[in-house]
Amino acid sequence: MDAAMLYALRDPAGVPSHPLVFLVLGVLTWALHIAAVQVMLGASALTLYGAFSRNPYWRRLAAAMLSTAKVAVSVAIVLGVAPLLFVQVIYDPFWYTANVLSARWVIGFIVILIVAYLAMYLFYYRNPRLATQPVRGAWHLVISLLLMLVVGWIMHVLSYQMLLPEQWMSWYAPNGQIDPSGKSLHGYSVTRFSFFILLSVAVVAAWLFAYRRYLMGRNAEDAGYIAWLLPLAHRLMLVGGVLAVASGALWLATLPEKMAWFATSAWIWVSAAALLATAFFPRLLGHKLDQSLWGYVPFALGAVALIVVGTAREALRYFTLFGSHGYDALDYKVNMxxxxxxxxxxxxxxxxxxxxxxxxxxxxxxxxxxxxxxxxxxxxxxxxxxxxxxxxxxxxxxxxxxxxxxx
Ligand code: HEM
CATH class of the missing domain: 1.10.287 (Helix Hairpins)
Structure with a gap:
């Protein structure tokens, strides 16, 4: 697919502001979207684990995390729409082609999301007192979690297919036979998807630090529970940090040839430094975590790290499409x-x-x-x-x- 063809797919009306505005807003809103997604996935997983525990603290945490997950889904959806709007403005030739090639999945996305959200609410409906009563219908939450992952997988495939214009024709017309059904998901990277999903462990750990700091402002009865939360948050942060580094390294090791430059670029070093700083910061804070607003800082730092990771992800897209395909997202005609x-x-x-x-x-x-x-x-x-x-x-x-x- 040559550059002239890609440029021909652009909207001749141009864009209503400088393309950099859309690029920056796209990165910022995507970082917030993925933060909400990761809180939701992490909170759902903690709910599932805690729901089967006999430990009253785990059960209390399960109930609290279920409430968190319910809200986080709606935040993730609202904050997912924003990058959706920005990406289709400056990368329309790529985004729309990727969508049309898997059209049935794009339409199915919303149905799957609705079923996933309903399944979460069904679990909530069946377990109004999860903190004190035995869990019922846990499979609702398992289904919800799995379907949420399918939703994320569809978004991943769309984001990934747009990076591979050289393969579009072979997907659209395999062996010269046109297949306009849009029934297949063609391009994906399991390692890239795993990296973004496994980051949930560190993000939910950062969330737990903030959650326990928030509880400190309430009453003294919570003291035992608050003390119990601390080592759990530290453990999760450690596991999350290791998983993020390991899965990130695996993603970089499996990059296709045209994206291989990314693995050794400054974007990676800066992202790795931001993620490691987030993972170690709660340890450095020690007792300070319980004082003034410090307990909230790990989550704030995590949000900054996600913006850095989002920027690196955008650099991969911008420079791959520019370097390998001659498409410059920033030279879009401006119709102010x-x-x-x-x-x-x-x-x-x-x-x-x-x-x-x-x-x-x-x-x-x-x-x-x-x-x-x-x-x-x-x-x-x-x-x-x-x-x-x-x-x-x-x-x-x-x-x-x-x-x-x-x-
Ligand atoms: C609730 C379950 C969801 C999960 C688990 C999820 C997960 C993800 C992941 C992992 C990515 C990164 C893919 C990659 O770069 O390889 C992503 C990107 C994206 N998601 Fe979500 N997502 C969810 C819901 C949504 C919803 C409801 C929307 C929109 C209404 C949305 C909009 C987007 C967009 C537009 C991108 C790509 C942004 C870009 O490439 O600039 N997501 N999502």
């Missing part, structure tokens, strides 16, 4: 649209900041309060402001739409 660009950033910063700030504050305070939580006047004002901003946003959106339509 100031309204949509400023609307995006204002929505993100102002509405996102105020509304998320309100919701997180309420959730945080409610979780730290014994009995019924009553918000202060300042927080209530923040809630009213959130509603006002949403109304204003909807009104301006339709007003501008009607104005443009009537012109």
């Amino acid at each position: 649209d100031w309204y949509s660009t400023s609307l995006f950033f204002i929505t993100f910063a102002v509405l996102g900041g105020v509304i998320l700030g309100y919701l997180l504050t309420v959730a945080w305070k409610a979780g730290q309060t014994e009995g019924v939580y009553t918000p202060s006047r300042a927080i209530t004002r923040l809630g009213n402001l959130s509603i006002g901003l949403l109304v204003l946003w909807v009104v301006q959106f339709f007003a501008v739409g009607f104005y443009v339509w009537a012109r």
